[in-house]
Amino acid sequence: EAIFDTIRSRVQRIKFFPLKNKEINFLLQNLKCDKKKIEEIISFSFGIPGRAVEFALNYDRIKLRKDKIKKLAEIISFKKPFYLKFQYAKEISDEPGLLRENLEIWLSYLRNLILEKTKNNKIDNSFYKPKSFIEKIEKAFYLISKTNVNDRMIIENLILNI
Numbered sequence: 001e002a003i004f005d006t007i008r009s010r011v012q013r014i015k016f017f018p019l020k021n022k023e024i025n026f027l028l029q030n031l032k033c034d035k036k037k038i039e040e041i042i043s044f045s046f047g048i049p050g051r052a053v054e055f056a057l058n059y060d061r062i063k064l065r066k067d068k069i070k071k072l073a074e075i076i077s078f079k080k081p082f083y084l085k086f087q088y089a090k091e092i093s094d095e096p097g098l099l100r101e102n103l104e105i106w107l108s109y110l111r112n113l114i115l116e117k118t119k120n121n122k123i124d125n126s127f128y129k130p131k132s133f134i135e136k137i138e139k140a141f142y143l144i145s146k147t148n149v150n151d152r153m154i155i156e157n158l159i160l161n162i
Helices: 021-030 035-045 049-057 060-075 082-093 096-118 125-146 151-161
Strands: none
Touching (some): 021 049, 035 049
């Protein structure tokens, strides 16, 4: 939407679909990746070969993602006091790059949850909760990326409403 109409009218959109797990597995084996790590890399790469290679070359990035997902689960817990939620919102909103990275990780984690729930074509009530979280995170991501809003307030609102 940020690109001028005259440019958009002259370009063609090419969609790339994610690779199958079997293909990512083959790619990682060719890179001589540790067999123990391959399954985890596959689950975090979402069929994106570049991301799988990046994780294979720098496995610590998966640990970082796991830590951020764990932190999110802790923060949105009903048992956590509000001041810790606000403190966390301040931590991640102070650095714009960190904020976007966290939102991306949260989105990929929740999308993976939905994929797991829909694998057997069986959708139950537990499907709708991550779906609504995704919608809220995408809205927050849009507001942060496209508007002039206070990042911290958006994240505080998001954390309180998830």
